[in-house]
Amino acid sequence: MRVGRILQFAVFLIVALCGCDALAAKPAIFVVESYNVEMEWDVSYKQALEEALGQKYKLEYFQMDTKRLPKDQHAAMADKAWARYQALQPVLVILGDDAALKFLANRLGATSTPVVYLGINNNPREYFDANIIKNISGVLERPVLKRNIAFAHEIMPHAKRALVLFDTDVTSQVVLKDTFGGQHQLVINGVDVDLKLIGEWELWQKEVLDAKQNYDMIFVGLYQALRDRAGKSVNTTDEVARWTSEHSPVPTFGFWDWAVGPDKTIGGLVLYGREQGKAAAEIALKILSGTPPAQIYPVTADRGHFLFSKRQLERYKIVLPVAIARETSWTH
Secondary structure, X not given: OHHHHHHHHHHHHHHHHHHHHHHHOOOEEEEEEOXXXXXXXXXXXXXXXXXXXXXXXXXXXXXXXXXXXXXXXXHHHHHHHHHHHHHHOOOEEEEEOHHXXXXXXXXXXXXXXOEEEEEEOOOHHHOOOXXXXXXXXXXXXXXXXXXXXXXXXXHOOOOOEEEEEEOOOHHHHHHHHHHOOOOOEEEEOOEEEEEEEOOEHHHHHHHHHOHHHOOOEEEEOOOOOOEOOOOOEOOOOOHHHHHHHHHOOOOEEEOEHHHEOOOOEOEEEEXXXXXXXXXXXXXXXXXXXXXXXXXXXXXXXOOOEEEEXXXXXXXXXXXXXXXXXXOEEEEO
């Protein structure tokens, strides 16, 4: 009799524990990153997603790694992401940056799963037809390149010529088309600006080393897709930003927060990945609370904030104008 009661209690305990586990299981949100876990941009927006969504939902991540993998492998990575989505059956999907939206929007648009994108530089209509697909909305990224260059001229009023360096990846192509109107040369606030899209690391290095002959400052854009002459990705530990800062004969400025630091660029009017993640999470919560994605108009998360490195300013003996310093966040 006593043994029977013990067995009954054991069975009850197992059932109770299983029930608790079932109750404790969180609904899944699937986050497809265009890039890789080492990208500081991804780290930043994922922190914001976890803070806003992590208590109620389990966020599962997939990295397409499009900055480092050759372009002919990107579609295969999207296929893997799609297979994982089908197995996971999440309550919502978040697509980080242009490549994820480009390769997955139409497939996800044929499902009933709501989708939120973030970090999109291109017009989303380039990737899917919003008149047909109604389950997708999100956050646009609009780099403040021209405003940044204009402010840099206020910081360095003697500067007459500037070099803007980007890699040749899809986002860089969008910047060239949308921000610079397809022009590689233009004038911003009295500064003659040359925009160069470079795919090879050795050519990037040469542009930096020769900069003093033609330029007063360099703006470091996207560089994560740079490859050496052997075709190998070179930016495994943010080597490009550090090398550029160390070897540049002129001051370097950045467009994103991850490019600013004591051994990177001086800074500038930059965008934060965290703001993208925060805005995307807000849209996700609205959808999960019952608002259809079709009723949520895409938003632009961040208009830029001043961020500067004290060490880099001291290195070039630059003193910020009072109005800019007053609005600045600082790093060492």
